[in-house]
Amino acid sequence: MTSQARQITIAVDAMGGDYAPANVVAGACQALHESGGRFRVAFFGPEDTLRAALRDQATQPGGHAPSEDLYSVVHAPEVIDMHDLPTAALKTKRRSSISVGLHHQRDGLVDAFVSAGNTGAVLSAATLILGRIRGIGRPTIGALIPTAKAPCLLVDAGANVDCRPQHLLEFAVMGSIYVGAMRNIPDPRVGLLSIGEEDSKGNEASLAALKLLRKSGLHFAGNVEGRDIFSGELDVVVCDGFTGNILLKFGESVPHFLKTKFQAFAKASLTNSVVALVAKNALRRVMKEMDYQEAGGVPLLGVNGVVIIGHGKSSPKAIKNMIFRAEEMIQKAVNVQIQEMLTQTNA
Amino acid sequence: MTSQARQITIAVDAMGGDYAPANVVAGACQALHESGGRFRVAFFGPEDTLRAALRDQATQPGGHAPSEDLYSVVHAPEVIDMHDLPTAALKTKRRSSISVGLHHQRDGLVDAFVSAGNTGAVLSAATLILGRIRGIGRPTIGALIPTAKAPCLLVDAGANVDCRPQHLLEFAVMGSIYVGAMRNIPDPRVGLLSIGEEDSKGNEASLAALKLLRKSGLHFAGNVEGRDIFSGELDVVVCDGFTGNILLKFGESVPHFLKTKFQAFAKASLTNSVVALVAKNALRRVMKEMDYQEAGGVPLLGVNGVVIIGHGKSSPKAIKNMIFRAEEMIQKAVNVQIQEMLTQTNA
Numbered sequence: 001m002t003s004q005a006r007q008i009t010i011a012v013d014a015m016g017g018d019y020a021p022a023n024v025v026a027g028a029c030q031a032l033h034e035s036g037g038r039f040r041v042a043f044f045g046p047e048d049t050l051r052a053a054l055r056d057q058a059t060q061p062g063g064h065a066p067s068e069d070l071y072s073v074v075h076a077p078e079v080i081d082m083h084d085l086p087t088a089a090l091k092t093k094r095r096s097s098i099s100v101g102l103h104h105q106r107d108g109l110v111d112a113f114v115s116a117g118n119t120g121a122v123l124s125a126a127t128l129i130l131g132r133i134r135g136i137g138r139p140t141i142g143a144l145i146p147t148a149k150a151p152c153l154l155v156d157a158g159a160n161v162d163c164r165p166q167h168l169l170e171f172a173v174m175g176s177i178y179v180g181a182m183r184n185i186p187d188p189r190v191g192l193l194s195i196g197e198e199d200s201k202g203n204e205a206s207l208a209a210l211k212l213l214r215k216s217g218l219h220f221a222g223n224v225e226g227r228d229i230f231s232g233e234l235d236v237v238v239c240d241g242f243t244g245n246i247l248l249k250f251g252e253s254v255p256h257f258l259k260t261k262f263q264a265f266a267k268a269s270l271t272n273s274v275v276a277l278v279a280k281n282a283l284r285r286v287m288k289e290m291d292y293q294e295a296g297g298v299p300l301l302g303v304n305g306v307v308i309i310g311h312g313k314s315s316p317k318a319i320k321n322m323i324f325r326a327e328e329m330i331q332k333a334v335n336v337q338i339q340e341m342l343t344q345t346n347a
Numbered sequence: 348m349t350s351q352a353r354q355i356t357i358a359v360d361a362m363g364g365d366y367a368p369a370n371v372v373a374g375a376c377q378a379l380h381e382s383g384g385r386f387r388v389a390f391f392g393p394e395d396t397l398r399a400a401l402r403d404q405a406t407q408p409g410g411h412a413p414s415e416d417l418y419s420v421v422h423a424p425e426v427i428d429m430h431d432l433p434t435a436a437l438k439t440k441r442r443s444s445i446s447v448g449l450h451h452q453r454d455g456l457v458d459a460f461v462s463a464g465n466t467g468a469v470l471s472a473a474t475l476i477l478g479r480i481r482g483i484g485r486p487t488i489g490a491l492i493p494t495a496k497a498p499c500l501l502v503d504a505g506a507n508v509d510c511r512p513q514h515l516l517e518f519a520v521m522g523s524i525y526v527g528a529m530r531n532i533p534d535p536r537v538g539l540l541s542i543g544e545e546d547s548k549g550n551e552a553s554l555a556a557l558k559l560l561r562k563s564g565l566h567f568a569g570n571v572e573g574r575d576i577f578s579g580e581l582d583v584v585v586c587d588g589f590t591g592n593i594l595l596k597f598g599e600s601v602p603h604f605l606k607t608k609f610q611a612f613a614k615a616s617l618t619n620s621v622v623a624l625v626a627k628n629a630l631r632r633v634m635k636e637m638d639y640q641e642a643g644g645v646p647l648l649g650v651n652g653v654v655i656i657g658h659g660k661s662s663p664k665a666i667k668n669m670i671f672r673a674e675e676m677i678q679k680a681v682n683v684q685i686q687e688m689l690t691q692t693n694a
Binding site: 147148158161162193194195202203204206225226227228229230231239240241242243245246247248249250251252253254256257258260261262265266272275276278279281282283285286 | 494495505508509540541542549550551553572573574575576577578586587588589590592593594595596597598599600601603604605607608609612613619622623625626628629630632633
């Protein structure tokens with residue numbers, strides 16, 4: 001614990017994700033082990049299940065049973081799974097790990113909430129329970145896309161399908177602040193996704209958003225095209241969540257598609273099969289960089305709190321990285337910066 | 348010339364594309380050579396320039412000077428280039444190859460129009476001059492995307508950015524007829540691009556389009572996601588042109604992105620550089636399948652005529668394929684089929 005501030009506590013949805021609680025508990029214990037007591041973790045879920053999973057850590061190869069003063073277990077007997085409809089589940093499962101964990105954050109008992117669970121449920125619950133940052137109409141989920149240089153934040157990645165121009169502006173502000181803070185860069189380059197570089201190109205919402213962005217004070221690169229994302233020239237790319245989600249899932253399917261094509265190539269001749277054998281390793285390494293999940297979660301931006309959402313298939317390493325990301329967001333006061341920027345932008 | 352029908356004439360915009368007239372003339376002459384007199388070609392452009400380009404064919408290695416009865420040259424002195432704004436160019440350059448060629452099609456002097464020129468100008472001119480098929484609100488441009496199986500037609504690929512549900516239905520009908528006719532398959536599988544498979548997922552326009560598509564009589568697979576495109580399970584994927592264009596350009600940038608990553612891998616160590624040398628060929632071959640341009644042009648569907656639009660960088664081979672595609676569209680009476688299907692769908 002530092003002497004300047006009270007110790008940070010990060011709430012972890014221990015029941016979130018396809019491999020919960022095992023992967024979640026393992027990742028969180030790893031984070032506690034590596035952080036050397038910088039923060040505490042509060043696990044949310046059915047107490048007996050979690051205690052058992054925590055005990056398992058001591059006996060796992062490579063497991064780290066954390067010291068008792070670094071964690072707590074908060075009993076939340078209900079589980080919202082991946083198939084639950086978000087709004088219905090929030091009403092019927094009031095004692096879920098998602099609901100209880102976020103209420104703890106609202107009440108100031110924890111400082112962040114990390115979940116690899118049902119994304120829609122976390123989004124709805126966080127917006128409802130934590131509320132929105134003043135000036136934000138639509139909280140947003142961004143996604144980091146690998147590029148030729150640093151990853152690019154695609155925002156919105158699916159939280160908001162129909163967007164008004166003002167929402168696109170908000171995404172740009174939130175994305176810019178987040179990327180600037182997390183990558184320590186002064187002026188992230190923001191592009192507005194469109195169908196051509198000229199100011200005349202776009203749909204109704206993007207054309208109006210372009211005008212708002214031109215006078216926003218952000219480092220705005222204007223309209224950008226689909227082909228500009230991978231170039232690495234942009235730190236933030238803004239679009240509605242319908243386009244963003246489709247694009248993201250399309251991109252995620254590239255490695256598998258190439259693998260299929262590569263296998264067909266290998267089967268075509270004996271020479272090809274030998275070449276493919278040698279090439280396989282190279283290709284796998286290159287592909288690994290396209291595995292968006294490794295990065296470990298993305299922030300839900302625009303709510304009054306820190307929420308990190310991970311992929312359902314999150315590995316312990318991904319969970320660990322989500323916890324570190326939450327810690328960093330707290331320390332860098334990303335939400336305070338967003339609020340300040342909004343005041344300037346809408347002034 | 349066959350005895351059953353008068354010979355087909357295909358109009359070629361000889362000034363369309365970055366390598367016009369050389370690539371266009373070379374590709375068209377190749378098509379005439381290979382087709383053995385099945386159709387004629389009418390070249391549109393400045394007469395002197397075209398005559399010179401045609402003379403060059405005789406002396407080019409691999410060139411084929413066509414016999415005089417298989418082609419004609421129609422003088423169109425003005426050129427609409429890639430940087431011209433479509434509507435302005437159509438007003439100020441009334442004697443452009445695009446305008447004169449399409450007027451010839453409207454007047455029944457030619458049966459199709461093929462261009463690798465300014466896409467927006469061809470789209471506007473064709474809609475204006477040829478008119479729309481009855482029942483079609485918005486003519487559309489599709490794009491063929493390579494998949495694990497047969498290519499998938501993504502429609503709309505950028506012609507219509509803001510779409511009403513009825514427009515999305517029209518794209519589905521036109522895409523289904525086109526793919527069915529060109530690939531000789533009875534019932535192309537059509538998917539509606541969305542952010543989840545459930546009927547509840549989508550934006551305002553897609554949710555309403557889903558209902559129209561469910562009762563359209565098409566072989567409709569429901570909502571599909573970005574990751575489903577490469578799978579090859581769908582023959583036609585429908586979306587608005589904003590999303591479609593962004594997706595298409597994103598996909599087109601994958602090969603270059605992978606090349607960059609691959610080069611970085613090769614530079615990392617001596618072993619890597621040797622592996623990369625062997626792998627290069629395999630990767631290039633796999634990538635070639637992702638080169639959307641090779642296929643040679645896409646149809647503008649929904650106008651009263653046959654129009655094939657190609658990439659500005661079209662090779663002679665691409666131009667040749669565009670001409671063959673136009674011939675096939677005429678022979679298969681794609682427009683008649685579209686009209687019939689529309690009558691059923693809206694009945």
